[in-house]
Amino acid sequence: MAKPKVAICWLGSCGGCDEAIVDINEILLSVAGAVDLVLWPVALDYKYDSVKAMKHGELALSIINGHVRNSEQKEIAELLREKSQIVLAFGACACFGGTPGLANLITKEDIFNWVYKNAPTVVNPKGNVPKTSTRLDGHDLTLPEIYEQVSALNGVIDVDYYLPGCPPPPHLIIAAISAVLENKLPPKGSTLAPHRALCDSCKRNKTKPERMAITDIKRIHEVEASPDTCFLAQGILCLGPATRDGCGESCININIPCRGCFGPVEGVVDSGAKYISALASILDVQTDADMNRITDQIADLAGYLYRFSLPTSILKKKRG
Amino acid sequence: MTENKPKIVCFSCKFGWGYLTDEAILSKQIENWVPIICTGKIDTTHIMTAFKQGADGVLILACPEGDCHYQDGNFEAKKRVHLLGELLKSMGIEKGRIRIEFGTDPEGKRIPQIIKEMSQDLAKLGSSKTSTLAAKKPAKEMIKVKGGK
Numbered sequence: 001m002a003k004p005k006v007a008i009c010w011l012g013s014c015g016g017c018d019e020a021i022v023d024i025n026e027i028l029l030s031v032a033g034a035v036d037l038v039l040w041p042v043a044l045d046y047k048y049d050s051v052k053a054m055k056h057g058e059l060a061l062s063i064i065n066g067h068v069r070n071s072e073q074k075e076i077a078e079l080l081r082e083k084s085q086i087v088l089a090f091g092a093c094a095c096f097g098g099t100p101g102l103a104n105l106i107t108k109e110d111i112f113n114w115v116y117k118n119a120p121t122v123v124n125p126k127g128n129v130p131k132t133s134t135r136l137d138g139h140d141l142t143l144p145e146i147y148e149q150v151s152a153l154n155g156v157i158d159v160d161y162y163l164p165g166c167p168p169p170p171h172l173i174i175a176a177i178s179a180v181l182e183n184k185l186p187p188k189g190s191t192l193a194p195h196r197a198l199c200d201s202c203k204r205n206k207t208k209p210e211r212m213a214i215t216d217i218k219r220i221h222e223v224e225a226s227p228d229t230c231f232l233a234q235g236i237l238c239l240g241p242a243t244r245d246g247c248g249e250s251c252i253n254i255n256i257p258c259r260g261c262f263g264p265v266e267g268v269v270d271s272g273a274k275y276i277s278a279l280a281s282i283l284d285v286q287t288d289a290d291m292n293r294i295t296d297q298i299a300d301l302a303g304y305l306y307r308f309s310l311p312t313s314i315l316k317k318k319r320g
Numbered sequence: 321m322t323e324n325k326p327k328i329v330c331f332s333c334k335f336g337w338g339y340l341t342d343e344a345i346l347s348k349q350i351e352n353w354v355p356i357i358c359t360g361k362i363d364t365t366h367i368m369t370a371f372k373q374g375a376d377g378v379l380i381l382a383c384p385e386g387d388c389h390y391q392d393g394n395f396e397a398k399k400r401v402h403l404l405g406e407l408l409k410s411m412g413i414e415k416g417r418i419r420i421e422f423g424t425d426p427e428g429k430r431i432p433q434i435i436k437e438m439s440q441d442l443a444k445l446g447s448s449k450t451s452t453l454a455a456k457k458p459a460k461e462m463i464k465v466k467g468g469k
Contacts, residue, residue, distance in 0.1 A: 268365070273367075276407060281400075283399055291402050301407050301410045314372045315411055
């Protein structure tokens with residue numbers, strides 16, 4: 001029997017997700033033995049045309065990482081969707097837009113103006129900016145079109161499964177691939193990670209006081225954080241209460257609070273909004289002045305709450 | 321009702337603002353009125369969902385400060401609204417689109433007055449469609465996907 005064909009592909013990605021796949025170490029060898037890896041731009045020689053020549057559904061699985069911001073990324077995503085039985089959105093960028101999604105706080109125009117004109121290191125006397133096509137020496141040169149906003153993978157194609165994380169940890173990658181190979185997948189649309197919140201498995205959880213009451217919010221670099229105590233109890237914002245468990249607490253273990261790369265817990269659409277409710281309930285403030293003081297201590301609230309998930313938040317917005 | 325009338329979603333506490341007034345009459349005067357058992361029950365996602373579904377503003381009517389039937393639900397709501405307002409501001413959306421009022425309305429006269437004031441304020445801000453840009457449209461539509469499912 002022919003081995004199932006699998007594609008691994010990056011869109012707007014840093015490469016960390018591909019590296020995470022390599023990090024499953026020798027298990028990768030048995031995966032490579034069990035499947036036919038037909039496309040993996042970061043690791044193999046490949047041609048998109050060979051994928052284009054495939055029949056619909058010929059690929060058993062496409063593992064796609066990275067966000068979508070330009071026409072090339074969208075085209076590749078659509079091609080893989082057409083040829084795949086299962087599409088797995090891999091990593092925070094594919095699932096929620098990821099850190100690049102923070103660009104949705106400003107417009108494409110603002111970004112172009114800064115990058116090609118106004119940044120102090122830019123020397124561009126002719127004011128050149130990338131265009132989708134230009135004619136040079138009798139040749140037409142083209143570039144992909146950059147879209148107004150960053151979107152997650154499910155903004156452009158139908159996604160079957162999600163595996164969040166920045167990047168996803170090896171044990172969940174192995175579990176996801178095994179589930180596909182053994183045909184033990186949960187219902188379509190599921191996230192292949194635990195359903196509960198990070199706090200549920202955090203070993204610091206038991207150190208939090210019975211009634212949490214924060215009077216000041218501090219940033220992690222401003223204090224010497226205790227390595228064992230709940231970050232929130234120390235007044236340090238940690239997104240654990242509103243973030244899906246499964247990461248293996250890699251940040252918590254090095255004394256860094258949760259940043260939210262696993263996205264919202266099961267059943268929640270907007271983790272930032274949920275976190276607001278959680279945070280408000282533990283703020284110990286009496287007066288409006290106290291309230292203003294404590295919110296002034298949070299630098300970039302939208303950026304903090306949606307570090308990995310702005311494109312999939314309920315309110316997506318240009319910063320005024 | 322004119323086309324330009326701002327859409328307000330009003331959550332009101334059934335204790336402070338609800339049980340003394342005639343809900344049947346008020347609900348005719350106020351579109352999108354959601355009586356709720358305690359304002360402490362209002363989650364930020366309820367408010368954000370109201371905006372997503374086209375509200376230009378959200379009004380929350382809570383019990384008088386220090387006088388919550390459930391101890392301090394109105395105080396919890398106040399903190400949430402404050403933080404959510406800050407979040408909206410940092411996303412470039414006007415804070416004034418969320419308003420929380422504390423008090424009671426035994427005669428059922430003050431609520432329409434507050435709605436009127438807020439409508440006037442929101443009319444100055446314009447539609448939340450312009451201030452929330454992409455919020456109404458899924459990313460699919462934003463980037464004009466042709467054949468994507």
